[in-house]
Amino acid sequence: MKSSIDRESKDILIVKKKVSQSLSAAIANFCFPQHRVSWSNCVWNKFLSPSMSFFSWRLLHGFQPTDDILKLKGLRGPSRCGFCKSHEEIIKHLFFQCSTVKKVWNCLIPKLKLETVQLSWNDFSLSWKDWQDQDLPPIPYITAWFIWMAKNKIKYEDIWVAAATIATNCISYLQKLYCHGKLPDILHSTSHSIPRKIKFALIHWDPPPKGGIKVNTDGSFSNPYAGIGGVFRNNNGKCLLYFHSPVIAKDPLEAETVAIYWAMFMAQKCGFTSLILESDSRVLIDIIEGRLPTPWYLLQ
Ligand SMILES: [Zn+2]
Known part of the structure; x- marks a missing residue:
């Protein structure tokens, strides 16, 4: 950057005494x-x-x-x-x-x-x-x-x-x-920027028949972390056994699958014969019941 000096003009005071800057x-x-x-x-x-x-x-x-x-x-x-x-x-x-x-x-x-x-x-x-x-x-x-x-x-x-x-x-x-109200609406496409209304649905837990056991499983996935959990209950709603653990999974479907795998494994070890399994993954239930093909990585 070039700066010229005007030699004709008078000198002026730029920095006063006791200023904080150099x-x-x-x-x-x-x-x-x-x-x-x-x-x-x-x-x-x-x-x-x-x-x-x-x-x-x-x-x-x-x-x-x-x-x-x-x-x-x-x-x-x-x-x-x-x-x-x-x-x-x-x-x-x-x-x-x-x-x-x-x-x-x-x-x-x-x-x-x-x-x-x-x-x-x-x-x-x-x-x-x-x-x-x-x-x-x-x-x-x-x-x-x-x-x-x-x-x-x-x-x-x-x-x-x-x-x-x-x-x-x-x-x-x-x-x-x-x-979050931190920025004005600066995006042209405002359809995505309007907070979506979350729909809530009340879901009832139905107990298993007398003498039976129901296990509810769930898998969560938030790249790169995943976790599973499940709870076994009898017809009175009493918790008999529960489990939860971090796992390695590549997507939510794999996490849900791993949760079901461990629920079945534990049921077998504990001798739970009359078992009902509930999962919140519609896709996985469709896969298990043969309505959808199984992704190759779930077959491993
Ligand atoms: Zn480059």
Whole structure:
């Protein structure tokens, strides 16, 4: 950036005595007042989760360990962008210039209610003012966070994440902010952003016939965690046995299947002969009763 000195004009006082800022900061603020940005508000705010805030803070301070930053710190090694595989992993490429990442931005921007789409895309600190003018300062950091997460998934887990998936993750996050009243409705498609009304249905537990035992099983799945549980009760509703455990499963159906497997296993060990099994997985019941084909991985 060039700065000229007007030798004809008189000197003026820039820094008064007893100010808190340094001389360099005072001169910089005086010369470039348009660059005064409250970075703390930009990073620590209600829109970003603590992880996102730390990520943004590291990004703005040049601490985020992209390959170019690691090189500057002496950790030199081979570098390749996980998305396009044809460029070194440097900040500008990873978050703005990569062909895959451009698709993320291109998917995301049309979904936002922006007055103009002529935003600068090459630097977080320089593009900040454009986003601030749109009253959307957290968007670049939220997007960068999901790009960074996808990059790690590709690099360290060898799992491909498409640009459309990254954009969808960003949009889902923004919808969540809107649903919690933290963000105005900035998404064009508001049908998804209106909180869905949850329907409740009262379900009765019917006891088994006298002398019989009923086991109710359930499997839960929230990637990558899964768990199972079950409870055996007699016709008086008395609990005879229950179990619960974390398990390894690849989807909710497998978790439900594992729950039934262990319920049957325990019933056999305990000698429960007159047994009724109830599961809340309609698909699994249809599979067991032969109305649906069995997925190959459940046969293992
Ligand atoms: Zn790339």
